[in-house]
Amino acid sequence: MPDKKLKGGLIGCGFFAHNHLHAWAEIEGAEIAALCDRDEKRLEEASQKFGIANLYTDAAEMLASEALDFVDIATTVATHRPLVELAAKKGVAVICQKPFAQTLEDAQAMVNACKAAGVPLMVHENFRWQSPIRAVRAVLDAGKLGEVFWGRVSFRSAYDVFSGQPYLATEERFIIQDLGIHILDIARFLFGDVTHISAATRRVNTNIRGEDVATILLAHENGATSICDCSYATHLPEELFPQTLVEIDGSRGTLRLGANYQMIVHADGHTQTFDVSPKLHDWANRPWHNIQESVFNIERHWTACLKGGQQPETSGADNLKTMALVFAAYESAAANLEAIDVRLMA
Ligand code: NAD
Ligand code: 89Y
Incomplete structure (x- = not known):
């Protein structure tokens, strides 16, 4: 007999939640049984599009009325x-979108609440679940590059993210909190945890409130150094949104994840090129398909972890370390690139 499907409730039916819902519809072991949004129009739109009839404008009401195995929170950060x-109070497992929290104190409080209630908590930190990034990690895991001593994780674009997500133009903090958070998480995923961080930021686009360029230097526990750079003010001849490029130097060779998902591995004098393009799900739309695929991958991971009783990779506790890098980067930028020791922060 097939396993019982896990029942989820989605809170927040806005711009990005439609990707969650498309992906959930493809996950074999789980289904979204109820939707919640305090905006009735958005709630109705999602209900019609995805054929989900149990609708709520209040999350407490949804949790009181539905027998849910988990909730998937896809609201913006202030409500997380x-x-x-x-x-946690209702004893229901939780997925929460990034950025997990606006302060480290809030992030820690959420981790504590879920731990005390004994409920699993995963942050929807999906960029490390992009298949090109997994392909890079597989090369590292195979030891092909020898000892890694340097890396760069780079996201440079001039794509208009503000039309789909207008709140990004009005927040005091923009690129590190919104996008750099993914780039920092990828750096942790590839090169390990961090001891010190320095950052410089700048606002180029004067029509927005926060910074749209950040250059961040990381010292990793294993002795490697990496650079995380991101920009939404970079006009390239070929717009690469939303691709993350990666460069890695090791004692035996190098890896370059370049434009259009081409990965070149040069090790022990031999060069190999791999096409590590993401899968185009039939509901996906270019150029977002890379991110959309990672939404499917992280939801599948969550479903397997919840069924198998394992801790997800990007658990709340793990994400505290990524959040610490975000807050330390802002602290460093405000103090003219001062190196911040992040070891005691998370
Ligand atoms: P949005 O504003 O379009 O949608 C949020 C929705 O949540 C709105 O419809 C709003 O009415 C609803 N909402 C807010 N508070 C609520 C509450 N208490 N109860 C019920 N409904 C509530 O935002 P978005 O662009 O969809 O972004 C949502 C989150 O997803 C953000 O944190 C953003 O950073 C994140 N995001 C992640 C990725 C990724 O790749 N991981 C990509 C884009 C956005
Ligand atoms: O919100 C951001 C994210 O998480 O991925 C890309 C994005 O939609 C815009 O920067």
């Missing part, structure tokens, strides 16, 4: 803490 704490 009350919603995560609500789910």
